[in-house]
Amino acid sequence: xxxxxxxxxxxxxxxxxxxxxxxxxxxxxxxxxxxxxxxxxxxxxxxxxxxxxxxxxxxxxxxxxxxxxxxxxxxxxxxxxxxxxxxxxxxxxxxxxxxxxxxxxxxxxxxxxxxxxxxxxxxxxxxxxxxxxxxxxxxxxxxxxxxxxxxxxxxxxxxxxxxxxxxxxxxxxxxxxxxxxxxxxxxxxxxxxxxxxxxxxxxxxxxxxxxxxxxxxxxxxxxxxxxxxxxxxxxxxxxxxxxxxxxxxxxxxxxxxxxxxxxxxxxxxxxxxxxxxxxxxxxxxxxxxxxxxxxxxxxxxxxxxxxxxxxxxxxxxxxxxxxxxxxxxxxxxxxxxxxxxxxxxxxxxxxxxxxxxxxxxxxxxxxxxx
Amino acid sequence: xxxxxxxxxxxxxxxxxxxxxxxxxxxxxxxxxxxxxxxxxxxxxxxxxxxxxxxxxxxxxxxxxxxxxxxxxxxxxxxxxxxxxxxxxxxxxxxxxxxxxxxxxxxxxxxxxxxxxxxxxxxxxxxxxxxxxxxxxxxxxxxxxxxxxxxxxxxxxxxxxxxxxxxxxxxxxxxxxxxxxxxxxxxxxxxxxxxxxxxxxxxxxxxxxxxxxxxxxxxxxxxxxxxxxxxxxxxxxxxxxxxxxxxxxxxxxxxxxxxxxxxxxxxxxxxxxxxxxxxxxxxxxxxxxxxxxxxxxxxxxxxxxxxxxxxxxxxxxxxxxxxxxxxxxxxxxxxxxxxxxxxxxxxxxxxxxxxxxxxxxxxxxxxxxx
Numbered sequence: 227x228x229x230x231x232x233x234x235x236x237x238x239x240x241x242x243x244x245x246x247x248x249x250x251x252x253x254x255x256x257x258x259x260x261x262x263x264x265x266x267x268x269x270x271x272x273x274x275x276x277x278x279x280x281x282x283x284x285x286x287x288x289x290x291x292x293x294x295x296x297x298x299x300x301x302x303x304x305x306x307x308x309x310x311x312x313x314x315x316x317x318x319x320x321x322x323x324x325x326x327x328x329x330x331x332x333x334x335x336x337x338x339x340x341x342x343x344x345x346x347x348x349x350x351x352x353x354x355x356x357x358x359x360x361x362x363x364x365x366x367x368x369x370x371x372x373x374x375x376x377x378x379x380x381x382x383x384x385x386x387x388x389x390x391x392x393x394x395x396x397x398x399x400x401x402x403x404x405x406x407x408x409x410x411x412x413x414x415x416x417x418x419x420x421x422x423x424x425x426x427x428x429x430x431x432x433x434x435x436x437x438x439x440x441x442x443x444x445x446x447x448x449x450x451x452x453x454x455x456x457x458x459x460x461x462x463x464x465x466x467x468x469x470x471x472x473x474x475x476x477x478x479x480x481x482x483x484x485x486x487x488x489x490x491x492x493x494x495x496x497x498x499x500x501x502x503x504x505x506x507x508x509x510x511x512x513x514x515x516x517x518x519x520x521x522x523x524x525x526x527x528x529x530x531x532x533x534x535x536x537x538x539x540x541x542x543x544x545x546x547x548x549x550x551x552x553x554x555x556x557x558x559x560x561x562x563x564x565x566x567x568x569x570x571x572x573x574x575x576x577x578x579x580x581x582x583x584x585x586x587x588x589x590x591x592x593x594x595x596x
Numbered sequence: 597x598x599x600x601x602x603x604x605x606x607x608x609x610x611x612x613x614x615x616x617x618x619x620x621x622x623x624x625x626x627x628x629x630x631x632x633x634x635x636x637x638x639x640x641x642x643x644x645x646x647x648x649x650x651x652x653x654x655x656x657x658x659x660x661x662x663x664x665x666x667x668x669x670x671x672x673x674x675x676x677x678x679x680x681x682x683x684x685x686x687x688x689x690x691x692x693x694x695x696x697x698x699x700x701x702x703x704x705x706x707x708x709x710x711x712x713x714x715x716x717x718x719x720x721x722x723x724x725x726x727x728x729x730x731x732x733x734x735x736x737x738x739x740x741x742x743x744x745x746x747x748x749x750x751x752x753x754x755x756x757x758x759x760x761x762x763x764x765x766x767x768x769x770x771x772x773x774x775x776x777x778x779x780x781x782x783x784x785x786x787x788x789x790x791x792x793x794x795x796x797x798x799x800x801x802x803x804x805x806x807x808x809x810x811x812x813x814x815x816x817x818x819x820x821x822x823x824x825x826x827x828x829x830x831x832x833x834x835x836x837x838x839x840x841x842x843x844x845x846x847x848x849x850x851x852x853x854x855x856x857x858x859x860x861x862x863x864x865x866x867x868x869x870x871x872x873x874x875x876x877x878x879x880x881x882x883x884x885x886x887x888x889x890x891x892x893x894x895x896x897x898x899x900x901x902x903x904x905x906x907x908x909x910x911x912x913x914x915x916x917x918x919x920x921x922x923x924x925x926x927x928x929x930x931x932x933x934x935x936x937x938x939x940x941x942x943x944x945x946x947x948x949x950x951x952x953x954x955x956x957x958x959x960x961x962x963x964x965x966x
Contacts, residue, residue: 258732265726265760278736279756282743287719287754295754297719301676301778302669309669313721313774315759349657349667351683353772355725356635362628366648373652384657384665386649387772389685390635391964395767402723402757402772404683408671594761 253277265317265594267482267528268587272491291495292416293342293478296409307411312339313404319594321368321398323442325434325453326530328401329371334458334530335481335596336403337379341460342477342533344415344467345407350376352386352403357396368399379458381405413467419475420496424564425542427535429462429549430455430557431508432485436527436595437516448516457531462554466535469548473541479533481596483587484526488534489572490586499567502574502584506561526587528595536564623647635687635964637852637898638957642861661865662786663712663848666779677781682709683774689964691738691768693812695804695823696900698771699741704826704900705851705966706773707749711830712847712903714785714837715777720746722756722773727766738769749828751775783837789845790866794934795912797905799832799919800825800927801878802855806897806965807886818886827901832924836905839918843911849903851966853957854896858904859942860956869937872944872954876931896957898965906934 253273263270280288287295294312302309316332326334333350340347352372356365376383409415438454440446459479466474476496480488485507493500509517509524517524531554537545542560549555562574572584623643633640650658657665664682672679686702696704703720710717722742726735746753753773779785808824810816829849836844846866850858855877863870879887879894887894901924907915912930919925932944942954 253732255732255736260726260728260730260732260735260760262728262760262762265758271758274758278732279739279758282736282739283746283753283756284743285752285754287752288756295719295721297754297776299669299672299679299718299776299778302672306671309776311719311721311755311774311776313723313755313772314757315723315725315772317725317759317761319765348669349665349681351665351681351774353683353685353723353774355685355687355770355772356630358630358632360630362623362625362630362648365630366625366652369649369652373654376653382655382657383653384655384667385681385683386653386658387684388635388641388644388649389687389770389964390630390632391687391767391770392632394764395689397761397765400725400759400761400770402683402685402725404681404721404723404774406667406669406679406681406776408669594759 262593293339308409310340310343310345310407315402317400317594318596320442324438324451326456327371329368330375331456332401332403333372333375334456336405337458338479340405340407341463344413345409347381347405347407347460349384349406350381350403352383354388355400356390358393415477417492417495420498420536420564422564422566423539424536425539426562428559428561429533429555431510433513433524433527435530436592437513439595450512455531459533462552465548465552466545470541470544473538476536481528486525486584487587493570493572499565500572501565502562504574504576506559508557508559632963663709678779680710680713680715680777685772687770687964688966690812694808694821696826697741699738700745701826702771702773703742703745704828706775707828708849710775710777711833714783715779717751717775717777717830719776720751720753720773722753724758725770726760728763785847787862787865790868790906790934792934792936793909794906795909796932798929798931799903799925801880803883803894803897805900806962807883809965820882825901829903832922835918835922836915840911840914843908846906851898856895856954857957863940863942869935870942871935872932874944874946876929878927878929
């Protein structure tokens with residue numbers, strides 16, 4: 227996951243250079259410093275990736291910009307599928323929040339990154355960076371939550387590492403997880419595959435995770451408890467792929483930067499536009515109310531158990547039905563369609579009958595949300 | 597790498613439960629807190645792994661305790677080999693030190709973990725956790741060093757993630773890398789394979805990395821500059837495997853906890869003892885002098901470009917010759933042998949004709965050395 231702060235892609239050639247991004251000005255590497263917006267999954271993060279990381283690591287795998295990399299392995303029969311590798315750092319604050327914690331989140335996040343490549347996740351690794359003075363009882367709670375999430379997903383943690391840093395040089399615990407999986411033959415999913423006329427599906431309500439974390443961080447109470455949607459989505463993906471083989475073109479989990487930023491990334495990668503229907507986008511009333519109070523737009527709030535899918539139009543209903551038949555897709559909805567747009571804008575038909583451009587996240591809306 | 601703070605292993609069954617460790621007392625999870633010794637690669641780290649991480653994640657992959665996990669993949673022909681996955685977090689302080697920086701170290705460390713399973717490393721992922729306010733010019737220098745190390749090793753960084761934490765909640769940059777590789781058929785390397793009578797080889801002088809980092813951290817000058825030995829060892833491993841197919845039983849890079857701790861881990865895993873010859877262990881005079889000054893024992897100081905190998909006796913000379921013919925093994929030496937010992941002690945015949953037990957690292961000798 228991690229939208230555009232991801233550096234990854236597939237090794238399948240030919241790999242075009244991505245279009246120029248037209249940032250207002252290039253990164254001032256000589257005098258500039260990292261700020262929180264560089265981790266927020268929006269425009270600043272995308273620019274940092276492009277101008278600093280991709281410039282150095284430049285290779286065909288990274289240039290594609292998907293949630294994971296599709297790899298060739300000697301000894302692996304391409305007729306049986308392709309290997310996928312994805313990684314994610316987890317620095318959520320607070321470590322425990324309604325509906326989850328950094329432990330289960332670190333499993334779900336990477337399982338989902340692998341699944342968004344259309345792959346069946348098989349194995350996870352975990353790297354822990356722990357702050358001196360952190361209570362063992364909290365560490366145990368996090369590790370047990372991680373273990374439970376891994377067992378539930380059927381994806382074991384097969385290797386790991388622990389490091390300790392001095393008090394004041396970390397923040398409790400950071401967990402980086404990496405996943406490996408296999409994509410079945412005939413499945414070709416990438417942010418580059420959306421075509422005009424395709425249908426955009428969303429697996430459920432947006433904003434739950436971000437609001438749950440923020441409410442805990444700010445000690446807010448909204449009458450009801452809003453829980454994170456954190457979940458492993460690979461079985462939902464498998465059901466979608468069975469429902470309409472070959473019809474699923476793009477899968478993406480709208481984490482940092484939210485639905486708006488994720489759709490903008492896909493529009494840019496595929497060189498298309500999108501037109502969303504505001505009324506069709508599910509937002510829970512309590513999340514909507516909390517966002518109103520906090521001055522947030524749910525379109526930009528992170529999710530950890532939702533996916534967007536771009537589907538060829540003739541199969542959209544079949545895929546939607548498969549999603550709704552799955553517990554994690556019960557509230558799935560058709561939220562828009564892919565359009566021809568040389569500017570790659572994501573637009574939204576509003577509930578009031580107007581139309582507005584839904585831009586990338588700019589600046590930092592919610593730091594350390596995942 | 598990362599000796600016993602590694603959680604990993606192979607999925608090859610049957611997998612025995614490891615022997616009881618006889619720690620003085622069990623971890624006090626209810627009231628205890630993480631201290632620096634839990635990250636130092638010695639006894640405290642091993643206990644944390646056993647009693648907290650392995651207790652929760654319990655699976656056959658982790659229980660073996662090697663530097664990486666050997667995995668089965670559907671679609672992968674076992675006659676062609678086996679897949680290896682290894683991960684490592686890098687929190688070295690300072691970020692730049694004589695002979696390297698956290699960037700190249702994070703490539704070498706994980707390439708080496710994969711190589712110590714006898715595998716050819718193929719791909720790396722990288723997760724960056726960056727502190728707000730970190731200078732972009734330093735980040736670029738680190739990322740470029742990482743890219744150069746990956747290019748030199750021929751192991752591309754195929755996917756990644758970046759996160760930003762607030763000033764005072766991190767320390768410059770932490771990098772967690774994960775590697776995937778393939779072990780050729782017939783190669784079976786594990787810390788469990790040492791047998792009495794086997795020969796212990798060391799690829800070169802010890803202590804260089806730890807002393808280089810510490811001298812920079814403490815702003816010490818020793819007349820000459822001691823440089824880190826940080827390097828990718830996979831081509832050295834490949835040369836050793838060609839020299840005597842099937843004769844290489846154990847490979848391990850003596851990082852945190854140094855040579856002493858690594859050999860104790862192997863002794864424990866294999867249920868054997870070891871007898872080292874002090875005079876045979878190469879230590880550079882300037883490293884020896886610096887250790888004397890700093891009150892360190894080079895046997896416990898981290899290395900980042902050295903390996904130990906346990907070799908069947910009839911092939912030891914052939915493997916040693918292959919090591920010496922490689923630039924990273926020019927100073928390779930035969931340093932001891934594997935013995936029968938129900939206590940799994942590592943003993944050393946000293947230069948003065950005596951014999952002493954070389955125990956595990958206890959406490960924290962050098963925090964944040966890698």
